[in-house]
Amino acid sequence: MTTIARTGMKATNPLVPEPATVSEVIIETGNIRTVRLTFDDTETMKNFTFLPGQIGQLGILGAGESTFAISSPPSQKEYFQFSVMKTGVVTSAIHELAEGDRVSVRAPMGCAFPTDDWKGKNIIVAGGGIGMAPLRSLVMYLLDHRADYGELTLVYGARTPEDLCFEADRDVWEQRDDVNFISTIDNVCSGWDGCVGLVPSILEDTAPSPDNSVAITCGPPVMIKFTLQSLERMGFREEQIYTTLERRMKCGIGLCGRCNVGAKYVCTDGPVFSLADIRDMPDEL
């Protein structure tokens, strides 16, 4: 298994959250919003550290809490953020949030991408839709430590141009010449002069070499399924491919029981797993 130290969890009751305040809300798409947050306690905010891929519980006291990937990079010390798709009770309440509103946060949780092990390697990142949330944190982390890594290829796709998140970041990635960034949409549409096609096929067209490389993919299950097939066709081995798993979670600390896949708990053993890890799990995804 990928063994990555869990960092940052306080020694006090981890089921009791810290109050935090919304500093900014960004409307990403029709059903995705990013909420930027600061912990109310300045010491907590100052000491808050995490790594890309780690998750947190964002809650609204009275409505409940849900698990999301942290979508900001660790280097961003002014705030941290979650990007949330509106689907159920808690996410709908999160979509009502405005600047200055109070929320509850338990973070960070889970294991991060093993970025230290990837030093010196070429990195291929393939994201789809809201699956870009943990990958945004990762890409920004890699850019913060650009000299430590080889070539960086980033393919980000969504159904339509309106479904692509992180517009400001995409502009930055377009401009940089040390990232091969391709954004793509599923079908031709007017006003879009960029790439058209599904993430797996665009990835195969781009054809990054599997030599000394790792590939990270996150997105809707069907996209992950076909991206994994494409990567294997391109010669990537299971140990070179990483993804993050999602499960319904409550506690986030391996106690409440619901996110296990066999003996592994997505909240504490994951959410980051290599494809080799996943192949060792019972087929219960």
Place this chain on the structure above:
Amino acid sequence: MRFLAEEKLEALLHLLAKSSSLWTPTAIEDAAGTVTFEPWKPGTAPVLDRFTTLSAKELLLPATEKLFSFTYSLSEGEESVEIEPEGQTGETILFGARACDAKAIKVLDALFMQPAGEAYGDDQYRRRRLDLTVITIACTTCDAACFCSSFENGPAEKSGSDVFLYPVEGGWIAEGITDRGGDLIGGDSFTDSGIDPPELVVTRSVDIAGLQEKLPEIFANIDFWQEATAKCLSCGYCTYTCPTCYCFNIFDEMRSDREGERLRGWDACIFNLYTRETSGHNPRPTIAKRYRNRIGHKFSYYPANQGETLCTGCGRCIRGCPAGLDIRDVLTGVKEL
């Protein structure tokens, strides 16, 4: 060894109840003859001739408990929120547990008593556990559902107990298992005794050796699981009465428009909604898949992660299952595959 005379029991209970919250097996006045662990009331005799319907896990993991309360307040146009964690618990004594109940506490400790910081453990469990003394009544009889002899030490299992009381003519032989238990039986209610403890019962036994490896191997055999669980109603009786089933839910309740509580309550992996995601996707959408997870968790995943089998053979899930599903038959079926 020490001796507790029958006529000294009430005085002992009075003494214990003075400094602690004392829980004993108590008959609920219902048609089913339900016996549960309840706070002891002077004048009532503990029910020691029958098993309790519910286990004693409620002392450590209440069916519903408050994690914290919160209050929103508005001052000079600025909203703030205050979070107040749940406070301390006090000394608690569990009198009249069985060896399987006490062992279950030890089994749960492996997960819930992990030190905070490294792994996570559970703060509220830990506080209650450190304040808990367990006085166990050794079993000299059993019923058809008992199967603790399947496990190492069987009815003589002492882990989780502070005091072991062996029933004998006119009272109980008392053995201190821990220092805390030794101190307790050093008191005036007990006298020195040279009597040998009685023979303990031997219950039905199921061969559980190798299940930790076998269960993942037969995971994909869904036909077996469907047949094995055809009777299951997914009602959750087994999980709620089980002394080691610990899964929980977390949810918020408002007490007013400004104040509320975050609570946790027992949940069960046998319920459809337990793992169902907002998208509608459910990794365990059928009873067979959920029951497979329950057995896998008890006899493979928990042993792999925590080094303990998440079952002590108390038989409650067999005694009360409305569909007559017998976990021993399922385990035997797995072994025979």
